[in-house]
Amino acid sequence: MPKHANPSSRVSVLSPYLGQMRPFAAWLMAGMLFSLVTLLSSIGMIALSGWFLSASALAGLTASTAAAFNYFLPSAGIRLFVLTRTSGRYGERVTSHEGTLRLLSQLRRHVYAAIEPLSPTALQRYGSGELFSRLTADIDALDSLYLRIVAPSIVALLAIIGCGTLVGVFSPVIGVFAALALTFSGTLGPWLAWRMNHSPSSTWQALNGRLRGQLIERLDALAELLIYGRWEAESASLIRVQRQRDAAECQTARIWGFSQWLTQTLLGLTLTTALAMAAWFISHGRLEAPLIAFMGLAVLAGFEAISLLPQAWQNVGRIQYAAQRLEGVRTQVPTVRYPSQDQAEPLGTQLTIDHLHVTFADGTQALSDVSLTINVGEHVALLGPSGSGKTTLLNALVRFVEPQRGEVSLGQAPLFTLSEHTLRAAFAVAPQNIHLFVASYRENLKLGDPQASDEQMTELLLALGLGEWLSEQPEGLDNYPDEGGSSLSGGQLRRFGVARALLSLAPIVLLDEPTEGLDDTTATQVLNVIGQRCQGRTLLLVTHRPAGLTQLDRIAVLDRGRLLEAGTPQALLAKPKSYFCKINQRVVL
CATH class of the missing domain: 3.40.50.300 (P-loop containing nucleotide triphosphate hydrolases)
Incomplete structure (x- = not known):
């Protein structure tokens, strides 16, 4: 099982990989921008649709209000949000994945460049299966660092500000409440998921790397294992490791279920409170009736930005453990060093x-x-x-x-x-x-x-x-x-x-x-x-x-x-x- 480092070292181990995002900042920033456009378009589309339906229903109560109601401008706004949401989603997929794939390619080159100078004696301490696991599974785990943690967290923060501002235009009090409630929900869920799941997530990554390495080595030696009748025993060993990994994954799934329950509970409380506040303001003539649906649906859409954060943050332990293993290879000092140029000229080949x-x-x-x-x-x-x-x-x-x-x-x-x-x-x-x-x-x-x-x-x-x-x-x-x-x-x-x-x-x-x-x-x-x-x-x-x-x-x-x-x-x-x-x-x- 992995030995878990203290919180400061957990953060610092990811620093080199966060720093390696700089060459691809344009792609990654473009991905976050398109993701933000997508989320804000979703909030605008849902909120405007709610207002439009409510306003249309109220306008249809009398012939005079029905004739005076402008159906075309809200319809055009909804269609605009639909188009920008679709375009934003496509743009986000293209740019973020392009940046991430380039980043992973660079990570693999860096790890290989660290391995290449090592002498065969130094490499033997890892084994081929272990090295293969680090070059594949561990680097793939870092895929989630940007796609599922860094970018969604930044976008969620900006979306919360956008949602609070949108609601606050019509009711500053409800807007501030919505922003604070979304911030609290978007912080509590991921934090609990990270704290509760750090150990099982790290354990899962350790067992997964161990299983992959052992499987590669056992398959390479399949003929010898069959000849000496050891394949069944080795298979049983692999199955035991797989069961341990599956147990860690089940624990992760339970934590994810709890985080989903917590998020939905906070959503219900936030939505209920926001609607109650809107209803109170409407009853006192300080807010128009159609805006109650607008605000409720805006808060509901805002939760889309934070709903996946707990699941993403519960995998931080897995990512940190993968980064530690890669750092162990990347910072391994070569046992044999060569000068860049000859410091002495050989006199023959004796x-x-x-x-x-x-x-x-x-x-x-x-x-x-x-x-x-x-x-x-x-x-x-x-x-x-x-x-x-x-x-x-x-x-x-x-x-x-x-x-x-x-x-x-x-x-x-x-x-x-x-x-x-x-x-x-x-x-x-x-x-x-x-x-x-x-x-x-x-x-x-x-x-x-x-x-x-x-x-x-x-x-x-x-x-x-x-x-x-x-x-x-x-x-x-x-x-x-x-x-x-x-x-x-x-x-x-x-x-x-x-x-x-x-x-x-x-x-x-x-x-x-x-x-x-x-x-x-x-x-x-x-x-x-x-x-x-x-x-x-x-x-x-x-x-x-x-x-x-x-x-x-x-x-x-x-x-x-x-x-x-x-x-x-x-x-x-x-x-x-x-x-x-x-x-x-x-x-x-």
């Missing part, structure tokens, strides 16, 4: 890892005092069991994680002195988890080299053993993968990622487990292609399989975050107690 320490937020020691130098054009295998810190070291090289101590340098220039553009241009990377975008295979491959020709891409895919797969694609490279690349097997997807990295012209190639999931023959073929394509380039290959590594220049072994040994394959094989020699002997046996 990689120097000097006493590197990396500790995760949960206290796990991933790397401890790792030092390693990879010379220009050298091919190095980073070997070690799962969990030894191999992937963490790769992530440190591309600054996906930031070391607590130690330093990584590229050409004697520390990585933190290089701009992101320079750093990204230096590395071609194929991570363990290859992602394919919903685009053609050609476009996915061109992420590595936008200038690569179809012949180059096809040749590389054939060399990596993907020729049969490519021939099965009806449209070849123009074909589209399923979402995330699920239409490819694990081995095919991994080789596709290797092809994308090898197409890049970057001087340093980082490959994380490129032969995982491949049989020995295919793994050897892939390693041979990697070696050929990386001639003249620096290669760091992460793996836990010793097969085929003797063709590389050096082997470095990590174990429990520490550099256990490093040397040429031949030198390590000559040491019976070396890790590389032992695992090679196991493979032979």
Whole structure:
């Protein structure tokens, strides 16, 4: 459940989003103007219609008054109000929604701009489902901030003034009473709705975001959940959260019903009192009889401006909670910062890892005092069991994680002195988890080299053993993968990622487990292609399989975050107690 902030922080959390309305002030002000025109036209139309009917009835009592009565001017006024009301409603829909949609578009850009600089490690604390929920449900909740709260509240205030003035022209006392009664009703109902519903409204938004995030993640893992027989348990968990959300919504509905009852009660009291005052003034000759209907209907129409405010204000808690969640992402300080320009010029592409320490937020020691130098054009295998810190070291090289101590340098220039553009241009990377975008295979491959020709891409895919797969694609490279690349097997997807990295012209190639999931023959073929394509380039290959590594220049072994040994394959094989020699002997046996 959300922790509810104090009232001052509840207001302040919306300040950034209220401030972002300024660029669209023209659209939003136009929307409020059209809405005010619509409301005042409704008040004028209903009030004038009431007066017209009453006056017509009284004028028809005698032939002389019927002949003298002007039927045309009130009829024209009613038609004018009808036209302005219709036009105002249309104008309000166009301008307010245009302004709101532009505002929401800007909010999404701002939130995405805040997320984009975060390293993958920083993003993992949220999860894809959680981020998706914040980018959709939470921003959509802010839709109501202007459309249902800010604009209607301002328009209601102006409409109350207009209604009081209209009635006050004929009876200042009744006009002042109507304005005060409408103001009291328009303040009490929304205030009570906000106070009573802040907790269940915030709870609903929290549960809704949690439910959406969990549902997305569970659907992504549907196959695994079905295989392990966990889908029913996960479904029951989702249903429990949904029931909790529905309970919060039921409580919200009860509060809305109470606010409606209160509003209608205040309407009845205000209308009764206004009519009683009008009747008293008529009985004392201080007001014309037809005006009693005029004033009663004017007050009734004025309540149209405030009738929806309690329902809108009871959702303020929901909006504030959504704003808090978005603010948590938007103000998240990136764990990795890049200078806008290079502060040092790399002298070549030699990689120097000097006493590197990396500790995760949960206290796990991933790397401890790792030092390693990879010379220009050298091919190095980073070997070690799962969990030894191999992937963490790769992530440190591309600054996906930031070391607590130690330093990584590229050409004697520390990585933190290089701009992101320079750093990204230096590395071609194929991570363990290859992602394919919903685009053609050609476009996915061109992420590595936008200038690569179809012949180059096809040749590389054939060399990596993907020729049969490519021939099965009806449209070849123009074909589209399923979402995330699920239409490819694990081995095919991994080789596709290797092809994308090898197409890049970057001087340093980082490959994380490129032969995982491949049989020995295919793994050897892939390693041979990697070696050929990386001639003249620096290669760091992460793996836990010793097969085929003797063709590389050096082997470095990590174990429990520490550099256990490093040397040429031949030198390590000559040491019976070396890790590389032992695992090679196991493979032979």
